[in-house]
Amino acid sequence: MGCTAKKPSKENILALGDALELLRGKWKISILRNLSYGEMRFKDLLESVTGISPKVLSKELQVLEQHLLITRTVNNTKPVTVSYAITEHASKTIPPIINALLEFGLNHRKNFHDSFGS
Numbered sequence: 001m002g003c004t005a006k007k008p009s010k011e012n013i014l015a016l017g018d019a020l021e022l023l024r025g026k027w028k029i030s031i032l033r034n035l036s037y038g039e040m041r042f043k044d045l046l047e048s049v050t051g052i053s054p055k056v057l058s059k060e061l062q063v064l065e066q067h068l069l070i071t072r073t074v075n076n077t078k079p080v081t082v083s084y085a086i087t088e089h090a091s092k093t094i095p096p097i098i099n100a101l102l103e104f105g106l107n108h109r110k111n112f113h114d115s116f117g118s
Contacts, residue, residue: 003064005101010092013040019058022063022067023097025060027049027052027057027060028063028064028101029059029097029098029101029105029106030052031045031049031060031061031064031065031070032070032086032090032094032098033067033094034048035051035084035085035086036086036091036095036098038085039061039073039079039083039084039085040083040084040085041082041083041084041085042054042057042058042061042081042082043081044084045061045084051100059086065084067084067085068089068090069087069089069090069094070084070086070087070089070090071084071085072084
């Protein structure tokens with residue numbers, strides 16, 4: 001079975017590099033996955049992304065906002081709260097990526113288990 005990706009070109013290689021750079025790391029995909037279910041406050045994200053520190057979550061949210069994948073809203077509450085939501089663009093493009101990675105992971109685990117049986 002061959003690769004269905006477009007023939008390598010400079011533009012394609014750069015685009016793939018951009019995507020990998022943007023989504024790399026331990027947390028961004030988990031953050032985006034959680035936000036794909038709806039708007040969340042910082043505190044709720046901190047609880048739902050198990051193991052992330054507040055400092056790292058804040059940094060990752062800034063990067064995702066700079067790249068227009070999420071929006072940040074300061075709520076007029078006392079105390080002030082901040083909510084995050086996935087953008088329309090990201091809501092259309094991120095779930096297929098997460099689903100493809102999940103499918104790859106499940107198939108790879110099965111293949112690995114079947115090959116080495118542990």
